[in-house]
Amino acid sequence: MSPTQALLLSLGVAVVVFVLKGLAYLLTGSVALYSDALESVVNIAAAAAALLAVRVSKRPADENHPFGHTKAEYFSAVLEGVLIVLAALAILREAWPRLLAPEPIEELGLGLLLSLLASSLNALLALFLISKGRQARSPAVVADGQHVLSDVMTSAGVLLGVGLAWLTGWWWLDPLLALLVALNILRMGWRLVRDSVGGLMDEALPQEELGRIRAALEGALKGLAADGRVLEVHDLRTRRAGPRTFVEFHLVVPGSTTVEQAHQICDQLESALQVSLEGVQTTIHVEPDHKAKHATFRVG
Template structure:
């Protein structure tokens, strides 16, 4: 399903690029050109996301025992860099026209084409973001938010170019292009930061860690003395959890093993695909108050 969504994103990006390029050719608007340039980034980003998703879906092998899921983060980082590059290209095109504004032509057909492209992009963005969250795919989610940013900037471009045509204030065209460039630059830098966090083994969000602790408490119910050194990390659609479980001195190895199995099943029900590693320790390793009958972790 992830790969199908990436293919759809690439096809739609090519269609939208064609529509926006035609809108620019009809009008000569530098703001519409900026919109089209961002769509070239969408095409490149969709292609990278497709390649990264294909690589991430490969099963674990001898050299990659934890799988290839981090490949999606490389795609997201490159996409962020391309977004920043697009912002710089837009600024380069717009700055000369601040001094010499150029009247625009063919605004009616050009704006209609741009509006159609934005409508198609809006539907795609909604689909990619929803699917990326469900499948925990950073490549799809990043692609969806990138397309959404394209929709928002396109809406601003359409409004500004329309106002320029109605008022004859052609300087609005390059001014709007520069505003779009600033917005795109911000989004690109934010995308790079988020993706680098995944490459650096950033932990799960606090709300998800809270759900993990709650699931552990529900299973233990005083059967263990303490849980400590709980750590999480994420790698694309997969998440990893490890913690130390302190058990009473009288608990047998078999009983501790059964308890660990229960914990793993409960956690995997709460977080499908979660990889759990539990290190069992004797009572002498207790560090403080843990999940006693009070149920704290």
């Protein structure tokens, strides 16, 4: 299933989940279930934004965008984070007065059953989206899956807490849970915005992927260094734009190396990186031996 199809599925499930949670809130009047339903509205908007971003990111490179449109997915993730924060603020506004003046909840049994059904659908969807998003290396799909998963976790807390309020008669637990849900949503929104802004700002790859790149280069350089064809690699830089990974570095070779020989060496290094990290795009700047910095990967 493609990222576009996965997000279409997410959008459809989000609508169904919203209807179920909305009915649960209307039946009970629980502000905690209201907070749960409101987050589903964000899920719908976020899935729609992610779907649009993925479609834009698939456009081929053109004269105005020679590196493609893959960063469009980060804008979607930032928008989703902002929507999450707005939802949290709406929940806080609704829950605070009810905390000061708690009210009993009606028809809670049926409301909890509907909410449980909605959360089960969300759990299956979240696991599916995260798995497919990672396979396709789509930040928008992964972000949508993580958002849905956080919704499942907060819904579980809401169900447990509201059920406890029903059993004990401590109705103040209902708005208190809504406030806790809002704070958790704020945390999630901040993290999502921060990660997406990092992509827009061309942050380096995480240490795990950077380690794979270093290992691939070191393995490929051993043979090349043995006969003196490569002296060192330095100024390694990495970044990501949606599903694409960009790697660039300076390659120091003996001054007597011909252009054709240097080109063959570059092809070997690029092939090694492709095996280590699928879809990587490599840029190599070849330099003569007097440009050596004796840094990063010094060979020989």
